[in-house]
Amino acid sequence: MHELGIVVHVAKTLTELAEENNLKRIGSVTLEVGEVSGIITDYFVDCWNYFKVRYPLLKDCEMKLEIIKGINYCTECQHEYEAIRYGRICPKCHSEHTYLKQGNECNIKQIEAED
Amino acid sequence: MRVIELHKSVTDSNDRDAEILRQQFESRGILLINLMSSAGSGKTTLLERTITDLRNKVNIAVLEADIDASVDAERIEALGAQSVQVHTDGMCHMDAGMTAEGLKAMDLEKTDIAFLENIGNLICPAEYATGASRNVMILSIPEGDDKPLKYPLMFEESDVLLITKTDTRPYFRFDMKKCVERVRFLNPDITIYPVSAKTGEGMEEWENWLLEQSEIIKGKVK
Numbered sequence: 001m002h003e004l005g006i007v008v009h010v011a012k013t014l015t016e017l018a019e020e021n022n023l024k025r026i027g028s029v030t031l032e033v034g035e036v037s038g039i040i041t042d043y044f045v046d047c048w049n050y051f052k053v054r055y056p057l058l059k060d061c062e063m064k065l066e067i068i069k070g071i072n073y074c075t076e077c078q079h080e081y082e083a084i085r086y087g088r089i090c091p092k093c094h095s096e097h098t099y100l101k102q103g104n105e106c107n108i109k110q111i112e113a114e115d
Numbered sequence: 116m117r118v119i120e121l122h123k124s125v126t127d128s129n130d131r132d133a134e135i136l137r138q139q140f141e142s143r144g145i146l147l148i149n150l151m152s153s154a155g156s157g158k159t160t161l162l163e164r165t166i167t168d169l170r171n172k173v174n175i176a177v178l179e180a181d182i183d184a185s186v187d188a189e190r191i192e193a194l195g196a197q198s199v200q201v202h203t204d205g206m207c208h209m210d211a212g213m214t215a216e217g218l219k220a221m222d223l224e225k226t227d228i229a230f231l232e233n234i235g236n237l238i239c240p241a242e243y244a245t246g247a248s249r250n251v252m253i254l255s256i257p258e259g260d261d262k263p264l265k266y267p268l269m270f271e272e273s274d275v276l277l278i279t280k281t282d283t284r285p286y287f288r289f290d291m292k293k294c295v296e297r298v299r300f301l302n303p304d305i306t307i308y309p310v311s312a313k314t315g316e317g318m319e320e321w322e323n324w325l326l327e328q329s330e331i332i333k334g335k336v337k
């Protein structure tokens with residue numbers, strides 16, 4: 001259950017942030033999630049909603065997700081293409097010398113909070 | 116309500132915990148190794164053979180991580196080595212916090228090398244730093260030479276790749292040259308040892324690497 005592990009880390013980061021900034025309540029957290037990060041977004045939000053109620057700081061905190069597209073880059077022909085659609089092999093020159101340029105992220109972008 | 120911008124990876128807090136644990140172990144002269152691979156590729160078997168071969172040279176302890184069950188820890192203990200089993204309650208990877216917790220349950224006074232046998236999974240263990248000084252991964256012959264293409268991150272994050280079960284090569288279509296090429300494209304600095312924990316082929320090279328790394332970590336303390 002990969003999503004629960006991430007939820008724990010998000011909660012930990014927000015708790016630390018709240019202590020540093022004297023926040024009483026966090027109303028929302030926005031995450032940037034890569035298309036090929038392996039995170040199942042529906043499940044992720046369910047995990048969050050299940051987990052957050054245990055913490056007064058987070059119990060009303062809505063999780064908002066922004067999806068980052070998965071883009072591969074081919075080092076042979078410099079072509080950029082959709083990672084999900086074509087996978088590891090470059091659709092233009094069929095090289096396997098490609099790497100993921102973006103789409104594996106899971107970043108905490110911002111929160112909305114009350115002092 | 117006010118907006119606070121963070122722009123932090125969710126693994127940031129884990130990276131910090133991992134760095135603290137790594138420094139703790141290195142200051143004690145203990146080499147902590149994170150051993151990763153997919154399920155059943157031969158992590159425990161490799162550890163059994165390594166512990167047996169190096170019995171008179173170094174003291175090895177193993178932290179076994181599994182979603183459930185304690186069979187792996189029992190296998191290590193049967194060899195007279197120290198082993199602790201942690202259960203991750205359904206979670207598919209170990210992070211630095213869980214690793215630190217598990218290691219607390221061990222008596223590492225006489226330990227030279229501590230292994231973390233991570234959860235059998237080629238994907239997310241690679242995304243979470245554990246606090247180990249070295250990452251070692253296993254790819255076994257039956258899994259196929261295309262795994263670096265499908266699961267690049269673990270190959271990128273590892274210091275050593277052990278290509279195991281080499282005794283089974285006659286039964287599988289595994290292109291060693293192609294596999295090594297694919298791995299080196301992802302990670303030019305990786306050290307690769309083909310081994311068989313069954314016949315012992317290649318084990319000496321791997322074990323020499325291990326002894327060498329242990330000396331490096333001990334050297335840092337002096």
Ligand SMILES: Nc1nc2c(ncn2[C@@H]2O[C@H](COP(=O)(O)OP(=O)(O)OP(=O)(O)O)[C@@H](O)[C@H]2O)c(=O)[nH]1
Nearest residue numbers: 153154155156157158159160235279280311312313
């Ligand atoms: N032929 C052959 N079989 C091996 C070798 N190493 C391991 N095996 C077999 O592979 C199977 C799995 O080995 P384990 O050591 O339990 O694998 P593991 O990675 O620890 O498995 P999990 O902890 O469940 O992820 C067992 O049947 C072993 O006997 C090898 O070098 N050669």
Ligand SMILES: [Mg+2]
Nearest residue numbers: 158159187232
């Ligand atoms: Mg095992």
Ligand SMILES: [Zn+2]
Nearest residue numbers: 002207208239
């Ligand atoms: Zn995971």
Ligand SMILES: [Zn+2]
Nearest residue numbers: 074077090093
């Ligand atoms: Zn191309």
